[in-house]
Amino acid sequence: MLPIIDWPPCFFGLIEGMQLKHCTWPQVEEYLKHKQTIIQPIGSTEQHGPTGIIGTDYRCAEFLAAAVGERSQTLVAPPLCVGMAEHHMNFPGSLSFRPSTYNAIMQDLFYSFAQHGFKNVFFINGHGGNVIPLQNAMCEWKARHDSLCFYLESWWRMPEVLAYEEQHFGDENGSHATCGEVALTMFSDAEAFEKIEKQNFKVEKVDYQFPLSAKEFREKFPDGRMQSNPGLSTKEHGEKLFHIACEALLERLSRLP
Numbered sequence: 001m002l003p004i005i006d007w008p009p010c011f012f013g014l015i016e017g018m019q020l021k022h023c024t025w026p027q028v029e030e031y032l033k034h035k036q037t038i039i040q041p042i043g044s045t046e047q048h049g050p051t052g053i054i055g056t057d058y059r060c061a062e063f064l065a066a067a068v069g070e071r072s073q074t075l076v077a078p079p080l081c082v083g084m085a086e087h088h089m090n091f092p093g094s095l096s097f098r099p100s101t102y103n104a105i106m107q108d109l110f111y112s113f114a115q116h117g118f119k120n121v122f123f124i125n126g127h128g129g130n131v132i133p134l135q136n137a138m139c140e141w142k143a144r145h146d147s148l149c150f151y152l153e154s155w156w157r158m159p160e161v162l163a164y165e166e167q168h169f170g171d172e173n174g175s176h177a178t179c180g181e182v183a184l185t186m187f188s189d190a191e192a193f194e195k196i197e198k199q200n201f202k203v204e205k206v207d208y209q210f211p212l213s214a215k216e217f218r219e220k221f222p223d224g225r226m227q228s229n230p231g232l233s234t235k236e237h238g239e240k241l242f243h244i245a246c247e248a249l250l251e252r253l254s255r256l257p
Helices: 025-034 056-072 099-116 128-144 159-168 179-188 190-195 214-220 235-254
Strands: 037-042 120-125 149-154
Touching (some): 056 179, 099 128, 120 235, 159 235, 179 235
Parallel strands (some): 037 120
């Protein structure tokens, strides 16, 4: 259980949902006198099979971060909506940064946080392709600076989430356009699915080794799914996964100094 912070009367309740985008600079200055942690949601804008929305990865991260920030009274930065998704670029609508570009963006973001006095950056990640580039960026920053402590949680990799998915989806959850992530967006962005026809898919096992080029990925996974059957996804599963992931993320956040 996270401690309730005794904010000064002039501050408490003034920031809508603890969103940085709704703050004025004096409000952030006041926040930093009492707390130096910021939540940064990161994701991707990329294909998620025939029935998953392109914004899946960043919307999952953004949706969870908003809830965790409000419940823990921790500022939430705007989401980084584009990630390292080069392997999805043979599917229309996907966007990507090169790994070197991603690194440069992160160095500037880290500088911004450090410049203002933040000490802890808690990343809620929605895209597997971000993990290695982000860890490399963290290593580069730490090689040059003593400021900032980084914490990375990929929501779908948390044991609490994996246990639910194993119980309800088994081997059909897959590893991209998964039952779990599609379900979560059915809960977060229900209106988007009003025009998407639900389908059941056959799950086929494919041998592959990352990294894959965009051409190789499309050849291995022609419709964009990676051994998943998002036909099992429902809004109800998404709501349950939302609460499970929120509780797990809040517990991780509570460990920060």
